[in-house]
Amino acid sequence: MIVMNQNSKPSPAEGGVLEAPKRTLFQENWNLFRKNRLAMAGLVVFVIFFIIAVGGFFLTYGRSPVFDPALVRLQEKLRPPLSKPNLETLKPEELPRLGIYLFGTDDLGRDVFSRMLQGAWVSLTVGFVAVGIAVIIGIILGGIAGYYGSGQISLGHLLASVLVGGGIIGILLGETAVGVLLVLLGAAVAAVLIRMGNSKGKGPIPMGFSVLFFNLFSVDVLITGLIDIMLCFPVFFLILTVVALIPSKIHYIMIVIGLTSWMGSARFIRAEFLSLRELDFVTAAKALGVSDWRIIFRHMVPNAMSPVLVSATIGIASAILIEAGLSFLGFGDASYATWGNILSSGKDFLFDAPWLTFVPGFAVLTVVLAFNLFGEGLRDVLNPKLKERH
């Protein structure tokens, strides 16, 4: 054999020659995404909406905003779109900035264009804040279920958390003495658990205490159970009930929507974590002595984010829809103009002033559709199985 005497050292050239053009993962995904026309349309609408909403915030904010959504001109009520203001009855500062009522006026003579601008900002913040809350809760609960899922919850854990929780509720209700006592008792149970847990294996646990270590169920069962329970409620009615009980402030509405829509992200993160946990690069990180915290947030979360990103995009659409629905039903924050309450006030004048229904209705439709198309396009790109099809 002629080649046997050849130098056997691997040439470093192997790593150097990458004939194919260099492309990052992002570039590859972007090339795929670009081919999906509907998703691209969704992205364009999303960007335009974002710019309008942020612009809307600055233009409608403060004491004397550029466009004042709350300025009442009763003499100019129910003017159709593109109509000119009556210069004789209006004070100069009451004139619409554009010189015309672009989208008309409502029953109180307020400029619908200004109200739509403010509504865009409200919809955007509701969408992002609510979904942000949902995703954070989802990552934490889903991550715990996926990473520490096999951990057992013992009778002691349950006892300690019930005591502490009961104590805090007691303090909040004014029963300070009882509350503090319960919290202290709970802390004591926790202390016993930690001390005994550390010495576990080194000696027998004294009788009587061993009952505290009786395992009830795993962390995973607890969290998936919680998810299933939350999914049993029809979310919109749950939100309606909660919103009826608390002051109708836009911030509360965002938080409530967030607190009731985290289940999807939690499920995705849990499922991703369960499969990522088995992957070799996670094992390698453990073998290198990388801390659990770093493994979860540096190695696992970034790899688990794609399905969450998709569900978050579509979640923004449904959060906008929920907020519009709440406003339409009159549970919204009346101190802001939102697309929902413009619609709601428009329904009484459906035949006299159809633009009050059509303008916000069309806006909601476009934005929700755009988010859904964008989200689905994103899913196609991020799903490796679908990628092979292209």
Next chain:
Amino acid sequence: MLLSVENLKVFFHSDGAVSRAVDGVSYEIRKGETVCLVGESGCGKTVSVLAILGLIPQPPGEISGGKIFFKGKNLLDLDEEEFQKIRGKEISMIFQEPMTSLNPVFTIGDQIEEAITTHDTVEGAEAHRRTIELLADVGIASPEERTKDYPHNLSGGQRQRVMIAMALACKPDLVIADEPTTALDVTIQDQILHLFRELKEKRHMALLYITHNLGVVAEIADRIYVMYAGIIAEVGSVEQIFRNPHHPYTMGLLASLPSRAKKGQSLYSIPGAVPDPAYKPQGCPFNPRCPHVQESCRRTFPEMCDFEDHHFARCPIIFQQRKGS
């Protein structure tokens, strides 16, 4: 000549680049012969046989040239309906993954019977009888009872036997096996190779066997086609290829196999890596990794050289060396 592939070209289009997966490949299989296609991953061996069965997804794939003659008919001229009649009946295929090649919701009896009744109009009872016979042929113990089993009841080796039984259902003239033992354990691989040899004797069928494992090739092949980067590098009988390889790629492959004789010294290794099929080097595709490379290799695509007695290699450099000495 049962099958002859002539100058087959299969390209894939993606993102403006053209992957020349199979780039002018010719091979022949006679009746009752076992031919091995050997090569590393991405060399085009699987793509070339998918083209024989008309299973190249078009687009992104494209058969850009060549002819495939099976019993004198050019398969590339057939329409889908005519292809259906040949696929499974006269040519059948066995895949690498016995786990995913069987449908988990049907019993294996149902699946083999379906393979029989798709092409032969036979009664249910007759199909059942033939199913049991086939299972016995591929060495499955108590075949009568096994017909009622679902794929998950069987081990990997048994599943591969069932796959072989399905492939044999219509007594094909040519069986294509794509890495059928790669997913199996050594002792099970040994059993399956033994089964292939036995079946070949008994049924006089031709076997086109695709593998990257040179040990398996030596065990089973009559003739060998060594593929590299979408072309045939060397052709010859088992003896010729293993005893007296001519192409530098074949020589390199054989030299890089670990064995007891080489213990203590470092192994020969072919430097570099297999080129991206969309960005193949000019001239001979092996030239960046070849220890015998000369200026002409970088410019001109090498000819197939006739060394001796049906032993061909695509390397004029070695050809001149051998003839000169």
Next chain:
Amino acid sequence: MADQGTDHSVLLVKGLKKYFPVRRGFLQKVIGWIKAVDGVDLEIGQGKTLGLVGESGCGKTTVGQLILRLIEADAGQIVFRDQDITAFPPEEMKPLRKEMQIIFQDPFGSLNPRMTVGQSIEEGLRTLDEGGRPWRRKRIRELLEMVGMPPNVDDRYPHEFSGGQRQRIGIARALSVEPSLIICDEPVSALDVSIQAQIINLLEDLQAKLGLSYLFIAHDLNVVEYISDAVAVMYLGQLMAYGPAELIYDQPLHPYTRALLSAVPVPEPGRSREWEPLGGDVPSPFNPPPGCKFQGRCPLVEDRCRREEIQFYPVEDGRRVRCWKVLGK
């Protein structure tokens, strides 16, 4: 061999056991055990390679993970450089993590796709608490060069590399903490023949240069023969044979070793071999029968094999064999 540690041994494993419970039903009742590792003794000498071979499901990967304490053993001892680390709590284990590393089979799953090559290697360097970022960057380049990669690829992502290159990067990551023992879990079985030789040579070069010890887990007997000093043959959670590589390969005693060796396809056409094809399938490790684990497929099986637990008999030449029959005991 395995039961008395010599001065040069890096790792000594005694009676290692790991049973996984199989649960079923709503209450997750334990209905049986998978005896993945059922009493394994190993010893790896300083700068030596121990090959661990066996078919799928025999527990060889679990042995590797047990040694690294990635999963907890149910019984047995793991002694690393005269320290019994079997029950070390996480804090005490942390400095030892640097001593033992692992490289994997799948070059695609072993690197984090969202981290650059440099970042992946840096994960190990971070745990060293040595020097700052400039030192780490210099070291990353050194490590890449050491495994035959151009040092300027540290800002590239794994998907830009081929299988063999990724395997090199995985090795560089393992070397980042300067270990003395590396568990190689099928490091070449997913690679093409020509790339396989490159990686084997790299492992051999690094061993010579850095004095590494390897536990080389593989199912390819030819590779194991080439690289190993000693070989352990595993079947259903137990070692069937153990000893110097030449003896195991030249004069196999255990019927399983013999069958395994004769089943390996050899790249020599027309090779005559005594046909000892092994019938049957690899049985599942779930609730194995009593007696010898190999009884179901053994050509020499007798009543005694089904009745009693077979010892791991020492042989004069330094080997150990789990078969009373071939030894005439």
